[in-house]
Amino acid sequence: MIPLVPLGKASLGLYPRFVAEVEEISGQIAGYRPKGSLEALFARAAKEELSTLVALHRGLGLACEPIRAEEARELEPALSEEVQAAALRPEEASVDTRALTKAVLEAARLSGAEFFPGSGVQAISREGGRCSGVITSSGKFSAGCTVIAAGCFSGGIEGVGAYAPVRPAKGQMVGLRSPAVKIERVIWSERIYLVPRNDGRILAGATVEYAGFDKTVTAGGIQSLLDAAIELAPDLRGAEIIETWAGLRPDSPDHLPILGPTDLEGLLMATGHFRSGILLAPVTARLVREWIVEKRVSLEVERFSPLRFREAPRAAASGVHN
Numbered sequence: 562m563i564p565l566v567p568l569g570k571a572s573l574g575l576y577p578r579f580v581a582e583v584e585e586i587s588g589q590i591a592g593y594r595p596k597g598s599l600e601a602l603f604a605r606a607a608k609e610e611l612s613t614l615v616a617l618h619r620g621l622g623l624a625c626e627p628i629r630a631e632e633a634r635e636l637e638p639a640l641s642e643e644v645q646a647a648a649l650r651p652e653e654a655s656v657d658t659r660a661l662t663k664a665v666l667e668a669a670r671l672s673g674a675e676f677f678p679g680s681g682v683q684a685i686s687r688e689g690g691r692c693s694g695v696i697t698s699s700g701k702f703s704a705g706c707t708v709i710a711a712g713c714f715s716g717g718i719e720g721v722g723a724y725a726p727v728r729p730a731k732g733q734m735v736g737l738r739s740p741a742v743k744i745e746r747v748i749w750s751e752r753i754y755l756v757p758r759n760d761g762r763i764l765a766g767a768t769v770e771y772a773g774f775d776k777t778v779t780a781g782g783i784q785s786l787l788d789a790a791i792e793l794a795p796d797l798r799g800a801e802i803i804e805t806w807a808g809l810r811p812d813s814p815d816h817l818p819i820l821g822p823t824d825l826e827g828l829l830m831a832t833g834h835f836r837s838g839i840l841l842a843p844v845t846a847r848l849v850r851e852w853i854v855e856k857r858v859s860l861e862v863e864r865f866s867p868l869r870f871r872e873a874p875r876a877a878a879s880g881v882h883n
């Protein structure tokens with residue numbers, strides 16, 4: 562995922578302003594927590610692993626500090642006694658995705674956006690060699706610019722498949738609550754991450770499964786999450802399970818986002834964000850605005866062009882099935 566780092570850094574940098582604007586316009590709170598993250602290492606070879614991890618991050622221009630296990634437990638007392646070392650990433654953040662989505666929708670509505678819930682897009686429409694809008698279950702919508710951002714369903718829209726050969730990557734999550742466990746930062750292990758929310762919930766995620774368009778929450782999926790969560794923070798053994806759910810991430814053949822104009826005038830893609838669509842939301846919004854309004858973008862994003870699958874159809878197709 563190294564090609565994604567510059568885009569991710571740009572988006573992380575936009576987040577404070579993005580959240581502030583959305584909160585101001587919507588009057589709602591998005592649950593942004595710029596408190597950093599901590600990666601815990603269990604292995605006997607933790608010290609060597611830690612040097613590699615820190616060097617890798619610093620080489621990419623990402624802040625990362627090695628800390629001893631005792632220091633890690635001072636910062637996060639919930640951490641297991643088995644943790645051997647840790648890396649602190651002070652610049653990382655988390656956001657309450659449900660609260661953010663609600664606030665973004667309200668901010669968009671108050672800024673003049675119109676919504677047509679239930680009008681699923683079936684196909685793009687073409688007129689005079691360009692994209693002229695979309696055909697939905699409730700009729701045709703004309704548009705000067707059409708942006709396809711339908712997540713893992715994007716490729717199923719007629720006329721879009723060649724630009725966005727995305728497939729669903731299911732992720733299961735568990736929501737926990739425990740008065741005995743306080744977590745300040747996002748905590749990672751090799752097997753799991755734990756995300757504290759402002760309302761006291763602790764989310765444990767996430768599986769990555771290729772199971773088609775299926776959002777079933779499974780016993781095996783939840784077992785693997787709970788095992789890994791309890792290994793990382795043993796007092797979670799007594800936590801209440803308040804919720805389980807699954808979502809579908811839009812994965813692309815090379816696992817990178819699909820962003821930008823196509824070779825059909827008036828048609829743009831903003832999909833394929835796979836595991837990073839929350840992180841990449843502000844930069845995606847900025848790029849789409851720049852493509853439409855300014856006709857040029859402020860970042861080097863050719864790597865993510867929707868045309869890359871048309872140019873190398875064989876490589877793209879084999880990537881889908883690996």
Ligand SMILES: Cc1cc2nc3c(=O)[nH]c(=O)nc-3n(C[C@H](O)[C@H](O)[C@H](O)COP(=O)(O)OP(=O)(O)OC[C@H]3O[C@@H](n4cnc5c(N)ncnc54)[C@H](O)[C@@H]3O)c2cc1C
Pocket residue numbers: 680681682683710711712713714715718731732733734766767768807808809810811831832833834835836837838839840841
């Ligand atoms: C369990 C889990 C954990 C995750 N954790 C993180 C994380 O920690 N950090 C991170 O950055 N990302 C994370 N992600 C990934 C992130 O959620 C996705 O990358 C992001 O949601 C993709 O956004 P999207 O808008 O492209 O697609 P979606 O969020 O899937 O939204 C697509 C929208 O298009 C609509 N739609 C679909 N088909 C049509 C149609 N035909 N016509 C009209 N509308 C349509 C859908 O109703 C939906 O509203 C996680 C995902 C999961 C499942």
